[in-house]
Amino acid sequence: MGTLLDDLTSGDPTRVWSATSAVVYLRDPQELDDLALHVTEIRRRTKGVELGGALVPNAERLRFALHKLAYHRGRAGCLCRLYPEHLFYDPQKEGAAGNVRIEETFYLDGNWVDGYVCVCTVCGTRYRVEEREYHYTWWGWKALA
Numbered sequence: 102m103g104t105l106l107d108d109l110t111s112g113d114p115t116r117v118w119s120a121t122s123a124v125v126y127l128r129d130p131q132e133l134d135d136l137a138l139h140v141t142e143i144r145r146r147t148k149g150v151e152l153g154g155a156l157v158p159n160a161e162r163l164r165f166a167l168h169k170l171a172y173h174r175g176r177a178g179c180l181c182r183l184y185p186e187h188l189f190y191d192p193q194k195e196g197a198a199g200n201v202r203i204e205e206t207f208y209l210d211g212n213w214v215d216g217y218v219c220v221c222t223v224c225g226t227r228y229r230v231e232e233r234e235y236h237y238t239w240w241g242w243k244a245l246a
């Protein structure tokens with residue numbers, strides 16, 4: 102196994118940051134398993150690494166990535182359940198990756214922002230997703246009953 106773990110434990114902010122982003126979008130169960138075994142080590146080796154981030158602290162993404170690994174290790178449920186906990190899951194990208202199917206798009210607030218209804222291709226949970234902009238674009242996911 103390789104580079105993601107090496108990067109995450111490297112202490113180098115650039116490598117840690119790029120590996121963190123990779124983990125956020127990672128879906129391969131084997132790779133997630135391998136990384137999840139090292140959560141404690143990753144947490145220890147990333148402590149104090151200055152990741153910066155002007156509008157959203159990049160440490161928040163690292164926190165989320167570690168949370169995802171722990172969630173995966175605990176077999177706590179479908180990975181789609183994490184969408185509402187992170188601001189940067191773009192429904193179009195998740196759709197292109199095959200993780201969700203976009204059933205419907207709609208407009209919110211006139212034509213300013215987009216909304217989506219997405220279905221998880223793994224567990225079938227449906228989500229209402231709203232695209233928002235506030236200095237940066239983010240997406241709010243909410244599971245539909």
Ligand SMILES: [Zn+2]
Pocket residue numbers: 179180181182221222223224225226
């Ligand atoms: Zn799901």
